[in-house]
Amino acid sequence: DLDNKMTESIAVARAIGHEWFLIPDDDANKAKCEEMEKVLFSIMNTMVYIINKICFAPNSTECKTFDAEYARSRFLTKFEPAGKAIEDLLDGPFIMGDTLPVYADYLLYACLYDIKIFCPGALDNSAKMTDFMDKFLNYPSPIRRWFKSNESKEGEYIRPPVPHIMELLPEEMGQGDIH
Secondary structure, eight states: OOSSOOOOHHHHHHHHHHHTTOSOSSHHHHHHHHHHHHHHHHHHHHHHIIIIIIISOTTOSSOSSOOHHHHHHHHHHHHHHHHHHHHHHOOSSBTTBSSOOOHHHHHHHHHHHHHHHHSTTTTTTOHHHHHHHHHHHHSOOHHHHHHHSGGGGSSOOOOOSSOOGGGGSOGGGSOSOOO
C-alpha cells in the first residue's frame, strides 16, 4: 500500500504508523516512541551480533562451533539493562499506557517475540513485558485484520537480503509455538 519500497523495520513501522494513524500527536509521546525505537534497535543489533559475528564467525576466538547456551548467556547479560529501559518506557499494557497501541508497540512485540524464542524465560521476571505481550497479542488490531484480508496478499514484497534472526539459529532453537 505504501509508495516507497523499504526494508528497515523502523522505517516500515513508521510508514505504516502514518498510514494507519498510529503515530502519537504530541511531541512528548513521539519522543517516547523514538526512545523505545532506539532501545529496540540496540537489542536486535546485539542479538544479531552475538549470533552472527561471535557464534558463527569462522575466525571467532570465542566459539569454534555454535554454542546456543553461550549465545544466550552473552545476550542475556546485554539484555538486562535494555529490559529495564523497556520497563521504564511502558506506562501500562502499551507504551502510551491504556490507550490504543502505537507503531512502536508493534516494534516492541516483534522484538520481544524474537527474544522469547531465542531465550525462553527471559521475560518471565518482568510482569510489564509479559502483560504487554498478552495484551498486544489479544488486541483487535486493524492492521492484524488487514494482514488476514485478501487485500494484503496483493502487491509486491521484497525480502531484505539480511536473514531474519531466527533463520540464523540451529533448527532445534527455532522450533516450538511461542505466542
